Amino acid sequence: MQAPLALRDIHQPPAPPWWPPAPGWWMLLLLLVLASLAWGWWSRRRRLRRARLAALFDETVAQAATPAEEVALLSELLRRAARTRDPGADRLQGDDWLAFLDGPGGKQQGPVFSTGAGRLLLEGGWRRNVEPSEVQALRPLARERFLRWMR
Template identity: 35%
Template sequence: MSQTTLTPDIQAQLEQLKDIHLPAPISWWPLAIGWWILIAIALISFIAGIWWWFKKSSRLKKSVLAELHGLPSDNPILFISELSALLRRVAIYRYGQAYSVHNLSGQKWANFLNQGDKGIAMPLANMIANAPYSNNVSSGFDANALRQEAERWIVHQLKRGKK
C-alpha cells in the first residue's frame, strides 16, 4: 500500500472547496397551478351538485303539489283514495323501506300520517286511512281541509329530504 502525498498546490485547492449546501425544503404553499385547477374543479362540482339537488327537490315538490291540486273533489271516495295513494308515494320516497310504509293500512297508516309536529290531524288522518274501504264518506268530508293538511304534510316531508 502506497500512501500518496498531496502537493502543496493541490492541498491549497482542496482547502478552497466549500461544502455542498442543500436547497431549502419545498414548502406546500403557494400551491402549484395544477392544485389550483383541481380545487376550482372540485368547488365547481360541489356547487353544481348542490344546485342540482335543490332543483330536483323543488321540481319534485312542485310535481306532487300539482298532482294534489289536480285531484277530483266531486267524488269523495275517489278523492280520498287518490290522496292516500299520493301521500303513500311521498312517504315511500321520504322514508324508503325504513318504516315499511307500503305495508301500513287502517289505524297504523292514520297514526303514521299523524306522527310528528307537522302530522295530519287525527280525524283527517283516520278519514284518509279508512275512507277508501268505506261506502259512506260524505259526512264530515271537506276536500279543502284535506288538501291543506296534505299540502302541509307533503311540504314538511319533502323539505326534510330522504332518510
Template identity: 45%
Template sequence: MNPTGPELRDIHVPADPSWWPPAPGWWLLATIVIAVLALLILRLRQRMQRRQWRQRVIAELDRIATDASLREDPPRLLGELSQLLRRSARLVDVAAPGFRGTDWLAFLDQQLGGDEFSRGPGRVLLDGPYQRRASVDADALLALVRRWLTRVLEDRGTHV
C-alpha cells in the same frame, strides 16, 4: 495586460428561465385549484338537482290541489296525496314507503312533531282512498301535506 494576449470577454448573463415546464409547486397549486373547482361544481350541481326536485314536488302538490278544486273526487285526491307523501318519505327513511296503517301515520306525525295525521285531518289517509264516498276537508289536508313536505324538504337541505 498583455496587448498581444488573449482577449477577455464580457460577463455572460444566463438566459431567462422558461415558463414551461412549471416548477413542482405550480403543479401542486394547479392540482389543488382543479380539485376545489371540481368539488364546487359538484356541490352546485347537487344543489340545483335538489332544487329542481323540490320544485317538481311542490308543482305536483299544486297540480293535485288544482285537480281537487275542479272535480269532487275524494278517493282520487287521497290516493294522489298518499303517493306523493310516500315518494317524498324516502328522503327521511328508505323503508318509510313500506309502512302501513297507523305506523305510516305515526311516521308522518313524527316529522311534524304533532299528531295531525293520526288524530287530525290526515287520519283520512288511512282508509279514505279505499272508500267510495269519503268525507275529506281537502283544504286542511292539503295544507297539512304542504307543511309536511316543506318540513321534510327543509330538513334535507332542499329549502322551500
C-alpha cells in the same frame, strides 16, 4: 510562496419570486375550482329535483275534482313516497300508517298525522262529504312529508 487567495463571503441566491407559483399551488387551485364546480352542479341538480317533485305533487293534487278525491290523491302520493323509506310501508293500514307518517324526519312537532289533521287520511278518501278546510289543513303536512321522503 504565493499570496493567499482572497476569499469572498458566500452570497445567497435571491429569493424565488412569488409569481408564477410552483406547480403544487396550480394543482391545489385546480382542485379547488373542480370541487366548487362539482358542488355547484350537485346543488343545482338537487334544487331542480326538489322543484320537479313539488310540481309533481301540486299537479297531481290539482287534478282532484272533489275534496274526497284530493285526500285519496294525497294518500296515494304519500304511499308512493313511503316506499323510498321502507318497501313495505305502503301496505300499512290504519293507525300503523299514521304512526309511520309521524315518524322522524319531518318539521312537524308531535303526532300531526295520528292525532291532528292527518287523521283525515284514514277515511277521507271514502267519505261522501269532506270539508275543504280539513283538506287545506292536511295538504301542507302531506306536501312537506312527500318532499322530505322523496329527496
